[in-house]
Ligand SMILES: [Zn+2]
């Protein structure tokens with residue numbers, strides 16, 4: 001067996017005898033040998049050593065030496081070999097190939113492509129990026145066959161080299177790092193067609209909101225009559241309520257981030273007629289295609305709160321990532337604290353209210369989907385835990401009840417009993433009709449925080 005360096009050289013020569021390759025593409029076949037050097041330097045170094053070898057064959061084995069030089073010129077496009085041949089024979093080689101078999105000389109365009117990409121990126125604010133290389137199928141197949149033909153063991157593939165090289169050049173120009181895990185922008189490049197597309201990943205802003213007044217839905221509520229087109233029922237607005245928590249929060253964020261649209265995600269929702277107080281309810285706004293990302297969140301908070309003054313307010317805005325959306329959506333198992341004002345059909349004694357506290361604390365409530373939401377929710381039976389209930393008498397026929405429970409419990413139905421669909425209930429325990437008057441969410445507790 002040949003010593004290792006001779007194995008490399010003889011393989012390189014075997015390759016060049018058959019196919020024209022640029023420095024990048026020759027060096028890439030040995031990419032895993034030697035760190036801190038680019039494939040182009042590696043390829044040029046191999047070609048240089050082969051040129052020295054050819055030169056050393058002269059004058060004793062002139063034919064062999066000249067043949068080798070001609071290979072390096074015609075299939076290696078190698079300048080030193082060309083000059084060496086001219087020095088020895090006084091001739092230049094005519095009609096040599098100029099196109100690399102693997103990359104079709106696309107590496108020569110890298111500088112120009114990099115500049116185009118940097119220009120496109122200039123329209124956006126971003127922390128980091130990644131390059132995604134799209135290759136024509138035939139180019140990839142050609143490389144696979146090539147690697148099999150020469151049993152390449154220490155090579156890198158073309159896609160990798162393009163991605164890595166261009167990524168590095170863009171980093172040098174912009175000062176932004178490449179990030180493979182969660183890039184702000186994915187640059188999709190086909191080096192063969194020179195098509196460049198930017199995929200702008202969403203911006204996520206999280207926080208908590210408080211809803212200070214009743215009568216505002218959490219989400220924009222599309223008109224059920226016209227499905228948003230505008231009709232007499234909705235006064236042409238296409239929605240049931242002029243404002244929603246979602247819109248009041250999302251609009252200023254969309255304007256600041258200069259994106260194309262927003263999606264609003266929250267940890268549960270309160271009814272239109274319920275307030276959301278205390279430290280607020282966690283939410284995330286997802287902005288599609290943001291041009292701005294380096295936002296002053298404190299200023300944004302002030303803008304939202306000023307524009308929605310007296311209706312809602314946000315607190316603690318922070319940048320978030322995609323994973324938090326998933327966490328937020330399945331955060332139902334957390335605790336919530338409610339306050340509800342209840343009216344009874346009869347006078348209720350202090351003893352009865354003490355009994356109510358006892359019978360509702362530390363129990364599991366069985367709840368079928370409330371009739372009022374059956375049109376949009378599946379008819380299921382849920383079991384939700386109540387940790388603690390506190391009752392305060394307001395008048396002989398009215399009380400304030402505070403309920404600390406598992407998220408997802410329907411509070412109004414816990415009061416009315418919903419025609420026996422919620423068991424137990426305030427109505428059932430007191431043996432009277434209990435009617436909810438005002439509902440507030442006081443706390444939403446998330447495990448993740
Ligand atoms: Zn090449």
Ligand SMILES: [Zn+2]
Pocket residue numbers: 223224225226227228229230231232233234235236237238239
């Ligand atoms: Zn309508």
